[in-house]
Amino acid sequence: MSPFLFWIFAGLMLVFGAGVVLNRNPVASALSLVVSFLGLAALFMSLDAYFIGIIQVLVYAGAVMVLFLFIIMLLDLRAEKLRKINWLASAGGIAVAVALSVQILYVIGNFRFSQQPFPPLARSTVDDVHHVGSLLFENYNLPFQIIGVLVLVATIGVVVLSKRELR
Amino acid sequence: MYIELLKLASPETVVVVTALVVLALGLANERTAGLCSGVAAAGLLFAVAAVLMLPQQATLFHGMLVITPLTSLFKIICLVLAFFTVILARADLSSRNRGEYLALVLLATIGLMLLVGSEELLMIFIGLELTGLSLYVMAGFDKTDVRSAEAGLKYFLFGSTASAFTLFGISFIYGMTGTTALAAIGQKLTTAPVQPLLFVGIVMTLIGFAFKIAAAPFHLWAPDTYQGAPVPSAAFIASGSKVASFVVLGKIVLVGFGPAQGSAAWHAMVAGWAPVLAALAALSILIGNLVALAQTNVRRLLAYSAVAHAGYTLLGLVAGGREGFSATLFYTTVYAFTLVGAFGVVALVRRETGGDDLKNFSGLSSRSPLLAGCMSIFMLSLAGLPPLAGFFGKFYLFSAALRAVDNNGLLWLVAIALFGSLISLYYYLMVLKVIFVDEKSSSTTQPLNPSTSADFLQEISLTVLAAVVLFLGVMPGTLVARIIAAVQ
Numbered sequence: 001m002s003p004f005l006f007w008i009f010a011g012l013m014l015v016f017g018a019g020v021v022l023n024r025n026p027v028a029s030a031l032s033l034v035v036s037f038l039g040l041a042a043l044f045m046s047l048d049a050y051f052i053g054i055i056q057v058l059v060y061a062g063a064v065m066v067l068f069l070f071i072i073m074l075l076d077l078r079a080e081k082l083r084k085i086n087w088l089a090s091a092g093g094i095a096v097a098v099a100l101s102v103q104i105l106y107v108i109g110n111f112r113f114s115q116q117p118f119p120p121l122a123r124s125t126v127d128d129v130h131h132v133g134s135l136l137f138e139n140y141n142l143p144f145q146i147i148g149v150l151v152l153v154a155t156i157g158v159v160v161l162s163k164r165e166l167r
Numbered sequence: 168m169y170i171e172l173l174k175l176a177s178p179e180t181v182v183v184v185t186a187l188v189v190l191a192l193g194l195a196n197e198r199t200a201g202l203c204s205g206v207a208a209a210g211l212l213f214a215v216a217a218v219l220m221l222p223q224q225a226t227l228f229h230g231m232l233v234i235t236p237l238t239s240l241f242k243i244i245c246l247v248l249a250f251f252t253v254i255l256a257r258a259d260l261s262s263r264n265r266g267e268y269l270a271l272v273l274l275a276t277i278g279l280m281l282l283v284g285s286e287e288l289l290m291i292f293i294g295l296e297l298t299g300l301s302l303y304v305m306a307g308f309d310k311t312d313v314r315s316a317e318a319g320l321k322y323f324l325f326g327s328t329a330s331a332f333t334l335f336g337i338s339f340i341y342g343m344t345g346t347t348a349l350a351a352i353g354q355k356l357t358t359a360p361v362q363p364l365l366f367v368g369i370v371m372t373l374i375g376f377a378f379k380i381a382a383a384p385f386h387l388w389a390p391d392t393y394q395g396a397p398v399p400s401a402a403f404i405a406s407g408s409k410v411a412s413f414v415v416l417g418k419i420v421l422v423g424f425g426p427a428q429g430s431a432a433w434h435a436m437v438a439g440w441a442p443v444l445a446a447l448a449a450l451s452i453l454i455g456n457l458v459a460l461a462q463t464n465v466r467r468l469l470a471y472s473a474v475a476h477a478g479y480t481l482l483g484l485v486a487g488g489r490e491g492f493s494a495t496l497f498y499t500t501v502y503a504f505t506l507v508g509a510f511g512v513v514a515l516v517r518r519e520t521g522g523d524d525l526k527n528f529s530g531l532s533s534r535s536p537l538l539a540g541c542m543s544i545f546m547l548s549l550a551g552l553p554p555l556a557g558f559f560g561k562f563y564l565f566s567a568a569l570r571a572v573d574n575n576g577l578l579w580l581v582a583i584a585l586f587g588s589l590i591s592l593y594y595y596l597m598v599l600k601v602i603f604v605d606e607k608s609s610s611t612t613q614p615l616n617p618s619t620s621a622d623f624l625q626e627i628s629l630t631v632l633a634a635v636v637l638f639l640g641v642m643p644g645t646l647v648a649r650i651i652a653a654v655q
Contacts (some may be wrong), residue, residue, distance in 0.1 A: 051422070075452060138168075139228060139229075140228075140289075141169075141172065141234055142172065142176070142227070142228060142231050142290065142291055143181060143231065143289055143293050146277075146290075146293050146294075146297060147293065148299050149274060149297060150273070150293065150296060150300065153271065153274050153297060153300045153301050153304070154300060155302070156190070156267055156270060156271060156274075156304070157271070157300065157301075157304035159266045159267075160264055160304065160308065161310070161319075161535060162303060163305060165310060167264070
């Protein structure tokens with residue numbers, strides 16, 4: 001991918017990521033998050049990680065965020081709009097974020113590998129969906145199935161704990 | 168390969184199928200819901216049979232599923248503990264949502280069996296989560312009781328934070344060694360230079376287990392959860408989850424982190440996991456025993472005594488080696504059976520008098536000599552008096568710790584443990600004094616439900632548990648020999 005496209009998608013992600021926090025309307029925040037996820041997916045694709053990019057769109061931007069929107073629309077969130085901004089807390093938050101960014105930049109700058117260009121990945125004849133599938137169903141077969149049991153436990157728990165008891 | 172997997176995981180498969188059947192029966196209609204407990208108990212017994220039919224030695228997927236005499240023995244112990252929990256639950260729960268509750272017990276048991284039977288960090292983490300999620304729901308299951316909600320919430324918040332730490336620690340370990348199999352990690356660490364990042368990873372991994380075994384200072388959830396959760400849930404949290412956690416913790420530190428043991432000997436400490444566990448043990452023994460002195464509720468008292476017992480049990484791991492590990496395994500098994508029994512007595516008293524404070528136990532010896540007798544066996548075993556199993560367990564632990572390091576280096580830890588046991592004698596005898604000496608005050612409430620046939624079954628199981636504790640005290644060799652033979 002050309003650097004030009006990288007800057008477009010990275011900028012898109014950052015602008016809409018900031019939009020998630022800055023918007024007072026929760027629905028607008030959620031929609032900005034969707035756009036930010038799409039930018040992230042494009043970046044994954046540019047790194048040749050097509051599977052993760054597609055999953056990012058299908059699962060996060062598609063399923064999870066739409067569910068999130070439903071919940072936001074069902075809840076009454078007017079209180080959030082009326083809340084005043086606490087300037088002191090925002091200033092503190094910005095200070096922490098800046099300090100963290102400086103630290104990360106410093107560490108990356110001193111990191112040996114960051115000075116040299118990343119070697120191109122070896123081209124494989126098998127696509128990565130195939131790789132993920134064969135790993136899941138061969139080496140990690142048992143954990144994969146146990147995760148199924150784990151999801152069952154979560155479902156039972158949610159239903160039992162949130163069900164309204166009839167008296 | 169899949170047939171092989173199905174064959175080697177047959178006990179887990181049996182339990183999963185039983186859980187699904189129980190869930191379906193509970194949903195079908197009122198009449199079939201009554202069958203749930205029976206089906207669950209039968210399924211657990213089938214699973215025990217399936218464990219007995221497993222081969223002696225087998226490994227699948229680089230250690231994700233390991234079968235040795237040790238794992239088989241502890242799978243059976245976990246299944247038996249789940250069996251007693253099901254019997255406890257049979258009488259204790261209202262008929263509402265019984266199927267779901269028993270299904271959760273069974274699914275938690277699968278988590279325990281996977282924990283016991285795995286030597287791979289990924290699988291261990293999934294097992295921890297499976298057990299944890301089921302137990303969180305079980306702790307908050309009684310929606311008519313606000314204390315149960317408190318118990319569930321506290322257990323969930325502490326538990327999820329602790330698992331986050333463990334996962335972070337595991338990722339450090341994986342980053343340094345490039346593998347998640349315990350044996351391979353152990354090999355890598357013998358040659359790799361010791362670096363601070365490794366210790367960060369080890370300490371973070373241990374935090375999650377310290378939470379599971381309720382060692383101080385990660386014990387803050389225990390009193391509220393033991394007191395507020397439904398009695399069978401509390402019993403299972405205190406027994407099954409603890410046994411499996413100690414087995415896994417032992418495997419992780421002795422097999423995986425073996426080269427980074429260090430030493431906790433007096434004036435000769437060497438950095439490693441042994442001093443960390445020694446500090447946890449000393450803190451648990453002191454805090455657990457001293458705070459237990461001030462409790463007026465029997466379940467809270469048991470919770471603080473559980474903290475202290477976690478400390479004693481850690482002594483074996485600090486000692487390390489084959490002998491220390493077997494001492495830990497024996498002690499935690501005995502402790503689990505004793506505690507299920509003690510919670511069984513608490514459940515019956517609670518049903519009869521409507522509470523589980525110390526005063527509810529007054530005059531128990533005249534009301535029910537059998538319950539009083541069982542309770543005294545459990546309490547004296549916890550206190551560690553001969554000829555009960557608790558005495559032998561402690562003796563074995565302390566002697567293993569003394570012999571492990573040259574010049575009696577661990578004497579300071581053993582001295583603290585002995586001091587703690589001395590304190591604990593007071594509050595265990597306090598419970599017995601209330602049971603045998605205090606008169607039942609006339610003001611206590613009327614019996615809530617008159618005794619039913621379920622009580623009979625429960626009394627039989629309590630008698631069996633008391634007999635087990637007595638038997639393991641008189642002839643500890645039967646279990647110890649098995650454990651020593653199984654620990655390579």
